[in-house]
Amino acid sequence: MLWAFCASAHEMTPAYPKFKPSHVYGVYRVDLSLFNSREEIAYYEVELFDTNWGALPFSTVYRVFKVDYKERKNFSVYIREADLNKALYVCTTSKVKKTYESSTLISSRVCSRLEGDPL
Amino acid sequence: MKYFMGILSLFAFPALADVNIVGTVAAKCVIQTDKSGVYGNPIASKLSTTPADGGVLPVIRFDVSIADSYTANITHPTAFSSSPSLSDTLAWTGSTSVTQTSVAGMSAYEAAKVLVDNTTIFNLTLAGSTWFSTASSAVYGAAKPFPGGTYTAVVQATCVAK
Numbered sequence: 001m002l003w004a005f006c007a008s009a010h011e012m013t014p015a016y017p018k019f020k021p022s023h024v025y026g027v028y029r030v031d032l033s034l035f036n037s038r039e040e041i042a043y044y045e046v047e048l049f050d051t052n053w054g055a056l057p058f059s060t061v062y063r064v065f066k067v068d069y070k071e072r073k074n075f076s077v078y079i080r081e082a083d084l085n086k087a088l089y090v091c092t093t094s095k096v097k098k099t100y101e102s103s104t105l106i107s108s109r110v111c112s113r114l115e116g117d118p119l
Numbered sequence: 120m121k122y123f124m125g126i127l128s129l130f131a132f133p134a135l136a137d138v139n140i141v142g143t144v145a146a147k148c149v150i151q152t153d154k155s156g157v158y159g160n161p162i163a164s165k166l167s168t169t170p171a172d173g174g175v176l177p178v179i180r181f182d183v184s185i186a187d188s189y190t191a192n193i194t195h196p197t198a199f200s201s202s203p204s205l206s207d208t209l210a211w212t213g214s215t216s217v218t219q220t221s222v223a224g225m226s227a228y229e230a231a232k233v234l235v236d237n238t239t240i241f242n243l244t245l246a247g248s249t250w251f252s253t254a255s256s257a258v259y260g261a262a263k264p265f266p267g268g269t270y271t272a273v274v275q276a277t278c279v280a281k
Contacts, residue, residue, distance in 0.1 A: 008152050009151040009182075010151075011150075015145065015146035015147060015148065015188060015189070015280040016146065096200075099271055101157065102158040102160070102269055102271070103155055104155065104157075104158070104168055104196065104274050105274070106155060107273050107274070107276070108150040108276050109150075110150060111280060112280050113281065
């Protein structure tokens with residue numbers, strides 16, 4: 001019931017994704033899922049951070065990708081083995097559009113925590 | 120014919136099978152934007168989201184499914200993301216507070232909040248929904264009037280898994 005009346009929301013799961021081996025040697029991946037029910041938002045950006053919120057290199061199909069209203073998008077983030085012990089947060093951030101009234105816009109960001117040994 | 124009827128009667132018995140319904144509850148955070156804010160312009164040199172200044176406070180709701188799994192980090196603006204050209208400095212102020220909760224114990228979030236620069240951090244120790252509102256105001260120069268145009272600033276609402 002908690003989620004049933006979410007009219008305009010940004011959701012990303014899982015909260016604690018696990019590293020899995022990828023098809024490339026020395027590169028691991030985490031699988032995530034994003035659900036967009038913010039009607040005014042169509043694009044989300046993926047970012048990878050360390051403990052101090054410093055950006056880390058990673059690869060994904062699109063760093064900024066389109067997610068239509070009420071659409072779920074599954075995506076993978078590829079991380080080098082050398083960065084596994086540094087990578088702590090993988091986040092998606094909504095990209096807000098310019099408006100024509102004096103206002104505050106809300107940019108939402110959901111961060112999952114990476115931890116544990118690779119599977 | 121007798122044998123045939125006998126075989127048919129076997130098929131008449133209902134097939135019985137157990138069908139399981141399986142569900143899992145995992146940690147999840149949903150950020151809901153209940154209301155975007157609007158800047159009021161009570162005097163020529165000030166833009167403010169405070170209702171007393173003619174503004175509208177932005178309201179953000181955080182829904183968490185598992186207790187003590189996330190923090191809510193809300194950053195009030197310190198710059199306009201779009202505005203007319205401004206030649207003087209801006210004095211920014213802002214704050215974020217808990218305005219509504221789904222569980223009575225969440226009211227303690229307000230006293231326990233931590234302010235780091237312009238980011239207010241709330242430890243979401245209980246499962247359920249919490250509503251936050253962010254006040255933001257900007258004063259231009261030494262009481263200089265703001266040039267005409269549209270002013271937009273961004274409030275960053277972040278849900279971080281602990």
